Amino acid sequence: MKTQVIPANHPNVAQKAAEIIQSGDVVAIPTETVYGLAANGLSEDAVSRIFEVKGRPSDNPLILHICDATQIDLYCHDVPQSAYRLAQLFWPGPLTMVLPAKDTVPKRTTGGLSTVALRCPDSEIARQIIQLSGVPLAAPSANISGKPSTTTAEHVLHDHGGKIPLIVDGGACRVGVESTIVDLTEERPRLLRPGGITPEQLMAVLGDLVVDKAVTAQIDKDAVVKAPGMKYRHYAPTEPVIIVAGEREKAAAYIHRHFEPGDRVLCFEEELPLYADCNPLSYGKEADVSTLSAGLFAALRELDDGSIGKVYARCPVGGGVAYAVQNRLKKAAAFHIVDAEVAQ
Numbered sequence: 001m002k003t004q005v006i007p008a009n010h011p012n013v014a015q016k017a018a019e020i021i022q023s024g025d026v027v028a029i030p031t032e033t034v035y036g037l038a039a040n041g042l043s044e045d046a047v048s049r050i051f052e053v054k055g056r057p058s059d060n061p062l063i064l065h066i067c068d069a070t071q072i073d074l075y076c077h078d079v080p081q082s083a084y085r086l087a088q089l090f091w092p093g094p095l096t097m098v099l100p101a102k103d104t105v106p107k108r109t110t111g112g113l114s115t116v117a118l119r120c121p122d123s124e125i126a127r128q129i130i131q132l133s134g135v136p137l138a139a140p141s142a143n144i145s146g147k148p149s150t151t152t153a154e155h156v157l158h159d160h161g162g163k164i165p166l167i168v169d170g171g172a173c174r175v176g177v178e179s180t181i182v183d184l185t186e187e188r189p190r191l192l193r194p195g196g197i198t199p200e201q202l203m204a205v206l207g208d209l210v211v212d213k214a215v216t217a218q219i220d221k222d223a224v225v226k227a228p229g230m231k232y233r234h235y236a237p238t239e240p241v242i243i244v245a246g247e248r249e250k251a252a253a254y255i256h257r258h259f260e261p262g263d264r265v266l267c268f269e270e271e272l273p274l275y276a277d278c279n280p281l282s283y284g285k286e287a288d289v290s291t292l293s294a295g296l297f298a299a300l301r302e303l304d305d306g307s308i309g310k311v312y313a314r315c316p317v318g319g320g321v322a323y324a325v326q327n328r329l330k331k332a333a334a335f336h337i338v339d340a341e342v343a344q
Contacts, residue, residue: 003161005153008125008170018132020165021046026053028142028156029129030170031065031121033094033179033196034297035150036139037164038065038129047108047138053163056145061111062138063096063179064118067130075105075116075136083184085205092122094175094196098183109138115185125170141178148235148300148332151176155301176294177324182209191215194324196293215327218335235297237304241266241311241333246340248274254340255312262309266299268292271314278312289322296325300332 006013008030017027017038024046026039037053039046041064051058064075069087072079076099083097101116110116118136121127130137141149142156150156153169160167180195182202190210191199203209244251252274255265265275268286283299284291303311315329316322330337 001162001165003157003164003167005157005167005169008168013168014125014128014132017129017166017168018134021129021133021135021137024049026050026164027129028150028153028160028164028167029123029126029137029139030153030168030173031123031126031139032174033121033177034173035142035153035156035167036065036126036137037142037160038126038137038139040133041065041109041136041138042104042106043135044106044108047106050138050140053160054140054143054145056140058108059111060140060145061113061115061117062109062140063181064105064109064116064136065126065130065139066118066120066136067127068092068120071136072099072118075102076100076118077102080184082189082206086182086202087120089205090197090201091120092127093120094122094179095119096179096181096193098181098185098192100185115183117181119179123170125168129168146236148237148304149178149297150301151294151297155298158301172294172298174294176297177328180324182206183212194327196321196324198320199323200319216330235300235328235332236334237300237308237311237332238306239303239308239311241313241329241336243313243315243329243333243337244340245315245317245337251314251340254338254343259312260309262307264303264308264311266303266311266313268314268316286316289316289318289320289325292316292325293321296328 029038078100096117096119098117105116143150144159151173153167156167175196180197181193183190188210189206192212265278265280269282283295
């Protein structure tokens with residue numbers, strides 16, 4: 001199969017993508033978060049094709065992408081008012097809500113659960129393709145399962161060239177990490193995955209928010225999860241990643257003590273001079289967390305090289321979007337974190 005890469009501004013690309021989706025195949029589409037592998041989310045066969053292309057575990061739920069908030073009731077029942085309030089404020093945008101699923105949503109899409117994850121992307125071409133397809137799109141990140149996510153069409157082509165018929169090229173993704181996921185099916189709203197909509201923004205609307213254990217620690221591989229990205233090692237290059245926390249100079253001292261030939265350092269742009277002899281790679285500015293969010297996955301993909309020994313990584317602190325960057329980097333490191341303030 002030859003994979004076509006067509007710019008998102010091409011006049012016929014949305015119709016072409018919709019026709020491929022209607023035929024039961026998979027198309028890579030851009031969103032504001034990451035590129036997704038999109039297929040008919042109401043078709044068991046089409047969803048199975050996504051799992052086949054990604055190499056994704058079958059118990060990992062998918063997100064249904066819709067055009068606007070008026071479609072919530074088509075696929076969900078007993079929808080709380082809080083969902084409509086969140087949709088009004090944050091859709092289109094990087095927010096996914098877990099809600100009770102109607103029977104029209106196949107178990108293949110929900111990971112066998114009675115709930116479904118729903119979002120309306122802030123990408124005009126993505127919403128246009130959804131509308132022309134006439135169905136909600138299941139669209140997990142367009143990377144090989146477990147590997148760093150795709151934030152450019154070139155990343156998708158690297159992972160899936162020859163496996164899918166079309167990649168819609170919308171340029172680099174603005175947010176750069178997957179959507180925030182909040183579960184609204186329990187008594188208290190629960191954050192399942194941080195992203196571009198921050199915990200602080202959710203709290204302002206919901207008044208309450210429980211942070212799921214999967215956000216801050218590795219959970220058991222047999223655990224039942226309601227959303228993607230919770231259970232398995234994700235976003236990871238081939239080699240081990242070690243997060244080195246602590247004050248800048250102490251972190252640099254720790255890394256220099258342990259650095260070996262073949263290792264790499266992933267750091268903030270401001271820290272590059274500290275690691276001039278350690279083959280460093282910057283993924284953005286510590287003073288501008290949005291650049292870290294946008295640059296993280298591209299950097300992790302550059303570091304996905306079997307010839308590298310270890311990657312020592314610096315991670316932002318604090319809330320807001322930094323919380324989402326922390327989550328992705330900790331998942332890539334399988335929560336291997338060293339505190340340079342106390343470590344030798």
